[in-house]
Amino acid sequence: MKTDRPPDTVRAYLDALRNALKGSSPGLISDALADAEEHLQGEIASNPDKQEAEILASVIETYGTPQEIAEEYKSMETAIAGPFPKPEPKLEQHHGFFSVIGDARAYGALMYMLLSLATGVFYFAWAVTGLGLTAGFAILIIGIPFALLFIGSVRILGHVEGRIVEGLLGVRMPRRLPVQTGADERIWSRIVDALADIRTWSSLLYLLLMLPLGVTYFVIAVVGIAVPFALIGGSLASLVSGHSYVQISDVPWLEHVFHTAPGLAFAILVGGALVFVVLHVAKGIGWFHGRLAEILLVRL
């Protein structure tokens, strides 16, 4: 699907490139767009006396058409091992329920869940404070620079979060900051651009969403770690010492379980099984959150 007219603005070029890269991983697209924008802006900066359309026409000759560039990136990603982080081995080890114990992704996700309370609270506080101050300052002379600063900080936070997500959840995220728009644009059009950029809003939404999500993840992780190990440790201790440490007066049959040796052995088994269940749940949450971050943080 080619456009009939060659792109004559940086925006149009990037749109065409994005179109040509459809179906590639979002991180790859983002890298390719960043490289192209860096180059095109460099070309524009070194030819200040020429029109953008004029520059674009010559750049397409030397830099390549969006279709050619898209091809280069795609073949580079497949041809050379490791230009981009190795694609996750697609045939995941779904050998069985128990193989999850050796799956680094599950532990990464568990780490992420524990961390997400702290990051979630911070992001939320930052976003709400920023929004509030921006609204408050809007009528003052510092309103515009402050809004710009805040938008910039949202993008940087989104980028930092992207690094964390890539590190712990194994989802490929862009490895460089989203590029700013044209260097020669005025402040006002820069603000309008940032406001029109859906990514600004989706990043902001992500930061706000991280509080409830972070709390939920953290609770699931803490309970998920504490319960199995309490079951195993407590039951072992009871078996060894002959004392029961569990008092559940409201549920007699459950209390009974913790007072008999077979019951305690059973509780240890249940605890052991729960460890695997928790790892699977963590992996699932990691997968879900990775998708969410990809949708909200990566500009497409």
Next chain:
Amino acid sequence: MADESPYTRKFRKELMAGLSSLVLLAVLARAGREMYGYEIAKAVKAEGEGGLIFKQGAIYPVLRSLHALGLLESRVEASAFGPPRRYYSITDEGRRALSDWQGAWHDMREFVDDALAAQMSLRGPTLESRA
């Protein structure tokens, strides 16, 4: 250039696939300092008449792959306005690879030249040399 046949384009592309890494390492080794993508693109263009052989856009993915292989180091210098620039410089491993690759390239060139020369003498000198 525009009337080049698809298989000639494909041939060029395949030739460049490996050679572009060699060229970029050579450029960075000779510069002996950090360079950013646009600067490298300009340097490559200035070097050969190959401006058209080698699309500048193609160097960026190659730079990234050389970086991933550890032959180049890179750092990003963010700028407040305008896109951040990624600076590349050659590593010691990159220099070693460069000298190895240069040897490989010389061998390869000799091999190809010999093959082409043999072809020419077979056909005889009366054949039109113009393609």
